Amino acid sequence: MTDRPPVSVLLPTREWTDSCAELAAQLDDRDELLLIHDTPADPITDTEIGTPGVRRLEAGEPNGCSGKANAIRVGIETSRHDRLVWTDDDFHHPPDWLETMATDYDAHGPVSEVPYFLGQDPLSTVLEPLYASAASLPLHLGNQIWGGSVVFERDDIEMAAFLDELTTTVSDDGLLMEYLSVTSMDRTRIVPIGGSIRDALNRPIRWAQILRWHFPGAILATAVLAVLVLVAGVLFPLPVALFLTGSHLLVNEYLGVRRWTAILAYPSLFVFVPILLYGLTQRTFVWGGRRYSWRGKYDVSVIE
Secondary structure, three states, rough: OOOOEEEEOOOOOOOOOOOHHHOOOOOOOOOEEEEEEOOOOHHHHOOOOOOOEEEEOOOOOOOOOOOOHHHHHHHHHHHOOOOOEEEOOOOOOOOOHHHHHHHHHHHHEEEEEEEEEEEEEEHHHHHHHHHHHHHHHHHHHHOOOOEEEEEEEEHOOHHHHHHHHHHOOHHHHHHHHOOEEEEEEEEEEEEEEEEOOHHHHHHHHHHHHHHHHHHHHHHHHHHHHHHHHHHHHHHHHHHHHHEEEEEHHHHHHHHOOOOHHHHHHHHHHHHHHHHOOOOOOOOOEEEOEEEEEEEEEOOOEEOO
């Protein structure tokens, strides 16, 4: 047992994954891990859980928000402790992860970590450099929140208002950014993404829509800059290719990740810009097996 306050770990998941086992093994005697799923039909309901402090929690089908936002809401309302840790089930949690996150709060207040999205299909792989420079790097430099790894306490935000708006949004962490300031720690977590072309297309659409509704200035600046760089890449291919490749090598070094995909920085530009512009025109996308219609910041429908 440590001297730190106990934590409630909120993990939305429909099945028992390696992350569930990793986090269960890291619990202090007073901590709790809530495995938040949707319905009794989810595979995790058939899993035998013998670890003290680990509970399954049924959130139900989402209505007017994303499945993850719904799960987080139910998790917060049900959890016992003031110190809350949000995380995801799609990346490795090393043995000291929970202790580090929990004690970081004492030194820095609310903190988050940095994701590095690792492509699992050709399109996601090609887009890796853009995710690193347009998502991971700004999150870290701007001390912004990644919902896969964040710790805060209930008194840090206006909880009642936050939970009310959480039932009307797609992006749980996008909304949390409007309520909470964090320190982004110098720790990068590798997050595999994609696996199919459908997944690879829907992710940038969702990302573009999150920025559109929560951070319109950021998505406007991103789109304008991307188009300008694309035009420059067409007019001056060699210098732009060298500049982008070198820049992405530096970005990867800064994030502590060495990936050969930095050499795809130039060709990825010709894929990223059309997908970004396409994503801004869409109102539906698939995430976690559900199709969502997002017509306004707080106007979300689950359509299948």
